[in-house]
Amino acid sequence: MASDPTDLIHRAQRGDQVAFEALYREHVGRVYALCLRLTSDAAQADELTQDAFVRAWERLASFRGESAFGSWLYRLTVNVVFLHFRAARRRSLRVFTTDDPGALERPEEAESGGPGAGRGAGAGALDLERAVAGLPPGARQVFVLHDVEGYRHEEIARLTGVAVGTSKAQLFRARRLLREALHR
């Protein structure tokens, strides 16, 4: 029998790790999908999924039930991912370019663990996953947040630290690149 999610949240807020594990089991697929699509990197998605749940545990007391727990957790996950991107940029460990026309020429990214790799998705979905994985990072992130996850440009701007106009420009660019890739 499924546990009452409100009860699980209240128990987890009181420090019950068993209840928190049940919340993890319920939401890990969605959190991992978000991390994988935003990073297009399975190892980073693993790491960021764990970071997101640890952060959620630390901040559970701040969850007041004003939104669904899932919505709160997924926004927190986006924050964790973009904090990671900013920290990585600061450390210069990995430089993301937003003008990388060669990115669409690298289908091996998807085959080596990006979204769609090794899963039983339909051919159309698989093609789209691979094409999304091959987008330049800035365009991919906005496409995932807007067209896959349903965030508005204002929310994306707030979460990612870019201007609303930049978010729109990246989205339209992502759609153009995807149409080109899918109709090649």
Place this chain on the structure above:
Amino acid sequence: MMCREMEVKLNEYVDGTLDPGERAAVEAHVARCSGCRAAVAELRALLGGAQELPRTIEPPRDLWVGIAARLGRRATGNVQRAFWAGALAAAAVFAIVVGISHLSRPEGRGWAAVQADYEQSAAALAATLATQRGHLRPATVALVERNLQIIDAAIRESRAALERDPGNAELRELFAAAYRQKVELLRWATRVATAS
């Protein structure tokens, strides 16, 4: 081929964010431009495909073990509470031991100091419990409070008797026993509250 200058408008058209006037203008253009009509169809197919992507992707390995290990390390609030509860309980036990030793050696620090030790230890534990009582079930809190009232009554009675007969060793032991019970009860309740 889509008209290049129409790219933004066509995107906003499929997103439904144009005002009615702009929307009508785009519709009029699309009606007579096959390239833009095809682009709108592609954009709608793309958006439909994006919305149909799986919402969830299971990670290839179970990540919970790594998460659980970090929760243990980071549960600083619980660890600190447990530390302070333990430290206070230890202090209370120390006070009782010291107090009992003074009971048999009236030439020591004096009865007032012994009483102060008990009271200070019990008060510290009670303060810790007060911050943690939300972690106890209401029935447990009620039981603890009822027992504390009984013990406090015994402490008040033995203290009043000692004021009338300060040199009575038996009364001092009775007083110490009552305080020991109080400290033990507070220790137990604090331990349960910090562990839950």
